[in-house]
Amino acid sequence: MLQCDRIALKGAPYRNFNCARMPDEVQIAVQRWFNETVLSRRWATFVVLGLAFFCFGAGTLNLFVLLRANASLIAEHGWQAILDGGLRQLLELLLTGYASVAAYVVLKACEFALVRRIVKPYEQR
Numbered sequence: 746m747l748q749c750d751r752i753a754l755k756g757a758p759y760r761n762f763n764c765a766r767m768p769d770e771v772q773i774a775v776q777r778w779f780n781e782t783v784l785s786r787r788w789a790t791f792v793v794l795g796l797a798f799f800c801f802g803a804g805t806l807n808l809f810v811l812l813r814a815n816a817s818l819i820a821e822h823g824w825q826a827i828l829d830g831g832l833r834q835l836l837e838l839l840l841t842g843y844a845s846v847a848a849y850v851v852l853k854a855c856e857f858a859l860v861r862r863i864v865k866p867y868e869q870r
Contacts (some may be wrong), residue, residue, distance in 0.1 A: 763766035784858045804845030812838050824842045 783789050815835050819826045 787862065790855045790858050794852055797852035799829065800848035801845050801852055804841050804848060808842060
C-alpha cells in the first residue's frame with residue numbers, strides 16, 4: 746500500500762496529500778529550472794513550444810490505427826501474437842501515447858506563458 750493510500754484511509758482530505766512518485770524537492774527543482782530556463786525567455790518558450798508541437802504530432806500520428814491493429818492481432822492470434830512481440834509492441838505504443846501527452850502538457854504550458862505575456866500589458870491599463 747502506498748503512503749498516500751494509508752493517509753487517505755485515515756480520513757485525510759484529498760488535498761492534503763501528494764501521491765506523486767517524484768519527491769517534492771525534485772519536482773520543485775524541475776519546475777524552477779523549467780521556469781528559469783525556458784519560460785523566462787520568449788524565444789526559448791517559442792522554440793520549446795514548436796518542438797513540443799512536433800513531438801505531440803509525431804507521437805499521435807496514426808497511433809490509434811496502430812493500437813487497434815495491435816489489439817486485433819492479439820485478440821485473433823492470442824498467445825502466439827504475444828510471444829512474437831505483440832505485447833512489447835502494445836507497451837511501446839502505450840509509452841508513445843504517454844510521451845505524446847507529456848509533450849502536449851509542455852506545449853500548453855508554453856502557450857499559456859506566451860499568451861499571458863502578450864495579454865498582460867493590456868490588462869494593466
